[in-house]
Amino acid sequence: MKAFKFLIGYIGFLLLVSCSTDNPVTIPFENPEVILSIPENFPEVNNAFYANAPTQYGVSLGKKLFFDKRFSTDNTISCASCHIPSNAFADNKPQAIGVEGRIGLRNVPPIQNLAFMRFYNWDGSKLELENQPLVPIITHEEMDSSILEVMGKLKEDSEIVEMFSKAFGDDEITPYRIYASLAQYEYTLISSNSVYDQVIRNDGVSFTESEAQGYETFQQKCASCHSTELFTDQSYRNIGFPINTDSNEAGRARVTGNMEDYMSFRVPSLRNVEFTAPYGSFGQFATLKDVLDYFDEGVLFSENLDDTFKSNGNRIALSDAEKENLIAFMKTLSDSKFVQD
Amino acid sequence: MKNFKNILLLFTFSIAMLSCSDSDDAPVANDVTLKFLNTFGDETIVLGDATSSTATENTSSEGQVHHFAEVKYVISNIRLIQVDGTEIPYNINDLDNGATVVNLSNPSSLNYVLNTIPSGEYNQIKFGLGVRSNLNTLDQVSFPSFYALAGENDTEMHWEWGTGYRFTKIEGFYDTDDKTLSIHTGSTVEGTIDDESTYTQGVDAYREIALDLPTNATVGSSAPTITIKADFDMLLSGATNTIILGEGNATPSIHTAANMVLFVDNLGGNGTSDTTGMFSIESVEN
Numbered sequence: 001m002k003a004f005k006f007l008i009g010y011i012g013f014l015l016l017v018s019c020s021t022d023n024p025v026t027i028p029f030e031n032p033e034v035i036l037s038i039p040e041n042f043p044e045v046n047n048a049f050y051a052n053a054p055t056q057y058g059v060s061l062g063k064k065l066f067f068d069k070r071f072s073t074d075n076t077i078s079c080a081s082c083h084i085p086s087n088a089f090a091d092n093k094p095q096a097i098g099v100e101g102r103i104g105l106r107n108v109p110p111i112q113n114l115a116f117m118r119f120y121n122w123d124g125s126k127l128e129l130e131n132q133p134l135v136p137i138i139t140h141e142e143m144d145s146s147i148l149e150v151m152g153k154l155k156e157d158s159e160i161v162e163m164f165s166k167a168f169g170d171d172e173i174t175p176y177r178i179y180a181s182l183a184q185y186e187y188t189l190i191s192s193n194s195v196y197d198q199v200i201r202n203d204g205v206s207f208t209e210s211e212a213q214g215y216e217t218f219q220q221k222c223a224s225c226h227s228t229e230l231f232t233d234q235s236y237r238n239i240g241f242p243i244n245t246d247s248n249e250a251g252r253a254r255v256t257g258n259m260e261d262y263m264s265f266r267v268p269s270l271r272n273v274e275f276t277a278p279y280g281s282f283g284q285f286a287t288l289k290d291v292l293d294y295f296d297e298g299v300l301f302s303e304n305l306d307d308t309f310k311s312n313g314n315r316i317a318l319s320d321a322e323k324e325n326l327i328a329f330m331k332t333l334s335d336s337k338f339v340q341d
Numbered sequence: 342m343k344n345f346k347n348i349l350l351l352f353t354f355s356i357a358m359l360s361c362s363d364s365d366d367a368p369v370a371n372d373v374t375l376k377f378l379n380t381f382g383d384e385t386i387v388l389g390d391a392t393s394s395t396a397t398e399n400t401s402s403e404g405q406v407h408h409f410a411e412v413k414y415v416i417s418n419i420r421l422i423q424v425d426g427t428e429i430p431y432n433i434n435d436l437d438n439g440a441t442v443v444n445l446s447n448p449s450s451l452n453y454v455l456n457t458i459p460s461g462e463y464n465q466i467k468f469g470l471g472v473r474s475n476l477n478t479l480d481q482v483s484f485p486s487f488y489a490l491a492g493e494n495d496t497e498m499h500w501e502w503g504t505g506y507r508f509t510k511i512e513g514f515y516d517t518d519d520k521t522l523s524i525h526t527g528s529t530v531e532g533t534i535d536d537e538s539t540y541t542q543g544v545d546a547y548r549e550i551a552l553d554l555p556t557n558a559t560v561g562s563s564a565p566t567i568t569i570k571a572d573f574d575m576l577l578s579g580a581t582n583t584i585i586l587g588e589g590n591a592t593p594s595i596h597t598a599a600n601m602v603l604f605v606d607n608l609g610g611n612g613t614s615d616t617t618g619m620f621s622i623e624s625v626e627n
């Protein structure tokens with residue numbers, strides 16, 4: 001792939017040379033790859049990342065576009081209207097709110113550590129970040145626009161056009177360039193500086209008594225699913241949360257058509273969970289305490305309820321002290337620097 | 342590349358024209374009209390809302406009454422096959438010029454004209470119900486007309502979350518108390534476009550249909566009309582599945598891949614033992 005790109009570059013160069021007689025020589029553009037600081041204990045980045053590795057100007061273009069309200073049909077909503085930086089790029093609404101106050105199907109997930117994910121969205125409907133942006137752009141309840149409409153608006157903006165040139169070598173605005181730059185920006189959104197991370201890295205920080213006990217309970221009762229440094233094993237499970245009765249919802253089965261996946265959702269990362277209330281695929285729970293109370297009282301039974309629950313009387317029993325400590329621990333996953341940037 | 346192909350095509354055509362222009366004056370090509378006749382059995386479907394007295398009522402093999410308020414489906418990848426087996430593809434990689442949305446509430450959409458089909462005797466037609474995965478990406482830049490046609494407010498054939506087209510959209514009512522039925526189908530296949538080995542998840546709802554013509558379509562001096570019947574009685578009482586709407590068998594609202602294949606296989610065939618689904622040839626007029 002790399003070699004192929006090189007070849008294209010080479011042919012481009014030949015063309016330039018061969019017709020440069022009366023044209024001024026074009027200066028080859030420089031756009032270095034961004035060096036991301038990825039903690040050693042994080043999983044490997046995914047394959048799509050390598051095909052679209054973040055570059056300096058790609059990322060700055062992507063960031064600019066992420067905050068650009070012209071992506072919505074009436075210029076009122078940007079990606080960042082739903083994915084709010086101070087909420088770890090989630091928001092505080094039960095379900096997403098798009099143009100004209102339209103209410104979407106699902107809760108807005110945070111955008112963090114996506115370079116390490118193999119699936120996107122609650123149901124894993126997308127496998128590559130570059131394939132994701134078209135969904136909010138065209139969805140009636142989100143931005144309700146179209147890619148030609150967006151391209152038309154961007155073309156009018158000479159500053160943006162200039163940024164495309166810097167990022168891609170010429171000023172053509174294409175759908176792929178839009179998606180790729182957005183993805184490049186998202187790849188750089190890495191959250192790895194929480195109190196938890198500092199404790200794990202022995203950065204001279206330690207857990208409080210309560211956090212330490214919460215961490216222990218977490219490892220016993222939660223880490224089978226909320227595992228790895230991403231706090232998700234990226235599997236799909238039905239854990240008996242209250243059901244979204246909208247006929248467009250089927251959980252993972254919406255994609256696979258397999259009824260064994262009915263109302264199963266991707267295990268969410270719990271990083272920065274303090275900032276992303278309410279919780280659940282359509283915001284069923286207002287607080288972390290509500291989630292834990294629900295686990296303790298018992299979840300909805302169904303044929304495909306996850307075994308962890310099925311074999312424990314459809315619940316995760318938790319004492320009041322355990323709940324308190326678990327919440328204290330989950331708050332150590334807050335990355336104050338990440339939500340400020 | 343495209344241009345080159347076009348020029349080549351034009352060139353080939355002109356040679357073909359020249360070489361036979363003095364023997365007889367039969368044209369080298371002519372139009373073929375595909376006419377879609379949408380029925381319950383032998384009765385042409387009349388749409389209607391919940392309380393309509395004019396809507397065509399159908400009863401499934403399991404005794405479930407139902408009628409429709411809205412029926413739409415996408416036809417693409419059309420190929421006409423000559424008696425010697427030569428396959429003539431009709432803009433199969435160009436949704437703007439080779440695909441259409443049949444919409445029962447829009448009479449003009451029931452006729453789809455295939456332009457400049459080479460003269461000859463044809464005895465089979467193949468087409469797709471839906472859109473092949475490699476073209477099913479809502480690519481507005483490559484196919485702006487089809488994108489617009491499918492996306493119109495009264496058509497709504499974009500499956501936004503799947504970034505593909507809806508292949509069928511059926512809205513209606515069932516049982517004597519007229520409960521709502523709403524069946525949408527589409528593909529959820531994910532992977533790198535044009536590389537099937539990377540399609541690691543999802544359901545392919547595209548179906549290939551192959552229909553033998555009862556009499557040959559003679560293209561040339563005549564411009565035949567092929568009437569294709571789509572019998573929606575098969576929706577619930579199909580060759581592959583017998584479906585009862587409601588608890589237990591299939592939910593009456595299919596808006597996701599869950600349970601969808603039951604309906605897809607009935608409408609478009611299961612791709613193996615059944616390659617006609619609800620379609621058959623009603624007539625060929627030369």
